[in-house]
Amino acid sequence: MSFQPVKFYQTGTFTVGNRLLPPEQRSVQSQEKRYNSINSGHRACQGCGEALGARYAIDAAMEATNGRLICANATGCLEVFSTPYPETSWQMPWIHSVFGNTAAVATGIAAALKVKRQQGERRNIRVVAQGGDGGTTDIGFGCLSGMFERNDDVLYICYDNGGYMNTGIQRSSATPPAARTATTMAVGPEPGNVFGQGKFLPAIAMAHEIPYVATATVADLRDLEAKVRRAMEFQGARYIHILVPCPLGWGTASHDTIRIARLAKETGVFPVFEAEHGEVKSVLAIRRQLPVEEYLRPQKRYAHLFGKTPQVEVIARLQALADRNIRKYGLLEGN
Amino acid sequence: MLKQMEGSRAVAEAVALCRPEVVCAYPISPQTHIVEAVGEMVKDGSLSPCEFINVESEFAAMSVAIGSSATGARTYTATASQGLLFMAEAVYNASGLGLPIVMTVANRAIGAPINIWNDHSDALSQRDSGWLQIFAETNQEALDLHIQAFRLAEELSLPIMVCMDGFILTHAYERVDMPTQEQVDAYLPKYEPRQVLDPADPVSIGAMVGPEAFMEVRYLAHAKQMEALKLIPAYAAEFKAVFGRDSGGLVHTYKADDADTIVVAMGSVLGTIKDVVDEMREAGHKIGVLGITLFRPFPITQVRAALQGAKRVVVLEKSMAIGLGGILAVNVRMALSALPIDVYTVVAGLGGRAITMRSLHALFRKAEKDDIDPITFLDLNRAVVDKQLERERATRRSGPAAEAILRDIGVVAAKLA
Structure with missing residues (x-):
């Protein structure tokens, strides 16, 4: 990893005290002159993981580009809660076109910027595109894959909360197995989302062999900042997939967003790693492995697994998926 | 150059x-x-x-x-x-x-x-x-x-x-x-x-x-x-x-000043229409043309001005509002509202069907006598359509209509005229 190991500065929880770090190693958010790219006053729900992830990711990208950054945003919660005219939270040039074309809009921005540089523009302005998992893994997938394949100079960030939360919590191709959504109802013989489907987009991004792919969660915000900073060191297509718990959609307490995100990582449900040119380069190791039940139980979207007759088999299948992640990405190594 | x-x-x-x-x-x-x-x-x-x-x-x-x-x-x-x-x-x-x-x-x-x-x-x-x-x-x-x-x-x-x-x-x-x-x-x-x-x-x-x-x-x-x-x-x-040349603009009239019948169209078919109008003019017919260059915004005032002296207007369009008739024709009618002018819709040339001078001669001559339907499908093979409709009445699983029609016509290569 390109930042100081977390363990060394442990302060009794899993966080890092910025005061213990030399100034150059402090987080972007700890700085008095942070960019506040997405300003306060927006309409996100209390405890929104997406708002938190976006704030850290975009401010880190702004820091890496000295504020010379343009943002393209897909339709979705992030777009809606941050902008209704005449108000906007965005302290940066920002465009929303439609739901499924954000990666392509970003390609157009990057192309225009390239021409402007050839015409004498001296600033090196970069582009970031962002959307939720619906806008990324479903409706925006074609444009995203095209952008990857052309290796356009765009950093695409997906905030994955496992469903269409803006439209009322429907299933997306990133909704995990067994999870209850408005379209994978917790009824019938196999309640919740089906097994064996869904896309893990980071792996698909890696298959395009683009310069940089990373996953992150809002539980490890230093890691997220470091990955955004690293992404901005590359030219070409880059992809960061951030797991962002949604209190509304997941049925979790607002104050548990970071804890739930950490449980996703510590159970192996969500592997945190980074890859360059299609190869995994590093993983964020599990510090203290926990059974998936610890992650599932606090979430009402899995409540049907813990009723009068606990769905032991389903929980075991989910545990097997986590175990596979742990094996596949070597998440226990180095401990 | x-x-x-x-x-x-x-x-x-x-x-x-x-x-x-x-x-x-x-x-x-x-x-x-x-x-x-x-x-x-x-x-x-x-x-x-x-x-x-x-x-x-x-x-x-x-x-x-x-x-x-x-x-x-x-x-x-x-x-x-x-x-x-x-x-x-x-x-x-x-x-x-x-x-x-x-x-x-x-x-x-x-x-x-x-x-x-x-x-x-x-x-x-x-x-x-x-x-x-x-x-x-x-x-x-x-x-x-x-x-x-x-x-x-x-x-x-x-x-x-x-x-x-x-x-x-x-x-x-x-x-x-x-x-x-x-x-x-x-x-x-x-x-x-x-x-x-x-x-x-x-x-x-x-x-x-x-x-x-x-x-x-x-x-x-x-x-x-x-x-x-x-x-x-x-x-x-x-x-x-x-x-050094005229290009663009909103609409263009051709021999329309004293015309009783004005044909309205867009695009390349205007060339064919003008050739037909030239021949009909030589034979003494009072017919002219209005070419529409700008479709959106629709130049409603200019279209009305160009057509208001006519007795009838034939809108020949390569498009169709299914369930209504024409698209261009509806726009032209809007421009002519409250004027005592008959407006005929002619759907022509769909899917590359050639619009021939021969067909246009016949069409315009009939139009001059107000002897065409309000909505006309130029050179439509009615027999083939009727045969397909009959087939669908007789057989529930009648199959893809397009294939059946082509089998009836009996040619694989496009027969244009």
């Missing part, structure tokens, strides 16, 4: 003279030769600086165009038919955002059944998208209209479709007068966007607007389109001053 060249090549060279900065390309017949030619100029360095982007769909083509135009780059793309429908969501978005993208539509039918040949169904399906739509009659006009389109789009901050008949114009080799770079530079000023994504002056583009202002924002789109009705004649006059 006079050159003999394919219509697509002529458009590509005209577009290149306009110094586009971003061009997105996705192949679809009959548009493809245009972007191929532009792409070659970018690749060999003769059009520079310009980014030529091979996108993965028409939806991406229009979306890339939205991004580049919002970043202040002069942006061009081309499409046709299914491609235009596939990008439709982004087409509406581009106009809603007020981005002056210029797009050639090489007019082609829309499936099913799949058909690559010319009619106007594609462009007219987007008539309410907020884009200006101009229709070229000849390759020279197609070339000229692209130069005017960039000027107009950028002045109004609205996107424009320059429509030219697929194959009939795009693939026809004709003599065109290609302007010089100096002429185009003198005519077309540098693009100065009204809104641009710039870190030095950050704006949010494309945020949500609720009921409190949506009507006003949409009305503004209408009001801005209507401004084009004044700008286009002025730009056409200026074009004549720089390039």
Whole structure:
């Protein structure tokens, strides 16, 4: 990893005290002159993981580009809660076109910027595109894959909360197995989302062999900042997939967003790693492995697994998926 | 400079003279030769600086165009038919955002059944998208209209479709007068966007607007389109001053001043119609033509002025409003409201069906006697249709209608006339 190991500065929880770090190693958010790219006053729900992830990711990208950054945003919660005219939270040039074309809009921005540089523009302005998992893994997938394949100079960030939360919590191709959504109802013989489907987009991004792919969660915000900073060191297509718990959609307490995100990582449900040119380069190791039940139980979207007759088999299948992640990405190594 | 060249090549060279900065390309017949030619100029360095982007769909083509135009780059793309429908969501978005993208539509039918040949169904399906739509009659006009389109789009901050008949114009080799770079530079000023994504002056583009202002924002789109009705004649006059020829404008009449019967049409079929009218005039018929160059905004006042002296109007259109009749005809009727003029709708040339002089002679002569139906399908093979309808009455599982009709006709190759 390109930042100081977390363990060394442990302060009794899993966080890092910025005061213990030399100034150059402090987080972007700890700085008095942070960019506040997405300003306060927006309409996100209390405890929104997406708002938190976006704030850290975009401010880190702004820091890496000295504020010379343009943002393209897909339709979705992030777009809606941050902008209704005449108000906007965005302290940066920002465009929303439609739901499924954000990666392509970003390609157009990057192309225009390239021409402007050839015409004498001296600033090196970069582009970031962002959307939720619906806008990324479903409706925006074609444009995203095209952008990857052309290796356009765009950093695409997906905030994955496992469903269409803006439209009322429907299933997306990133909704995990067994999870209850408005379209994978917790009824019938196999309640919740089906097994064996869904896309893990980071792996698909890696298959395009683009310069940089990373996953992150809002539980490890230093890691997220470091990955955004690293992404901005590359030219070409880059992809960061951030797991962002949604209190509304997941049925979790607002104050548990970071804890739930950490449980996703510590159970192996969500592997945190980074890859360059299609190869995994590093993983964020599990510090203290926990059974998936610890992650599932606090979430009402899995409540049907813990009723009068606990769905032991389903929980075991989910545990097997986590175990596979742990094996596949070597998440226990180095401990 | 006079050159003999394919219509697509002529458009590509005209577009290149306009110094586009971003061009997105996705192949679809009959548009493809245009972007191929532009792409070659970018690749060999003769059009520079310009980014030529091979996108993965028409939806991406229009979306890339939205991004580049919002970043202040002069942006061009081309499409046709299914491609235009596939990008439709982004087409509406581009106009809603007020981005002056210029797009050639090489007019082609829309499936099913799949058909690559010319009619106007594609462009007219987007008539309410907020884009200006101009229709070229000849390759020279197609070339000229692209130069005017960039000027107009950028002045109004609205996107424009320059429509030219697929194959009939795009693939026809004709003599065109290609302007010089100096002429185009003198005519077309540098693009100065009204809104641009710039870190030095950050704006949010494309945020949500609720009921409190949506009507006003949409009305503004209408009001801005209507401004084009004044700008286009002025730009056409200026074009004549720089390039020395008439091109563009709103509508064009031909032998219509004393005509009892006026035929209204758009695009390349106007040439055939004028030839028929010439012959009928020689035989003493009082018939004339109104060619509509600008379809959106619809030049309602000019159309009314041009037609109000006629006894009857025959709107011959390569499009159809299924369940109603014509699309162009409905617009013309709007222009003629409360006037005692019979308006006949003639749907012709769908899917590349040739519109022949012989058919037009017969049609116009019958129209002069008010002996045609209010809605006529020119050269429709009624027997084949009736046979299929009978088959569907007799058999529940009658199969694909298109296949059955072709089996009845008994030819595989297209029989045009």
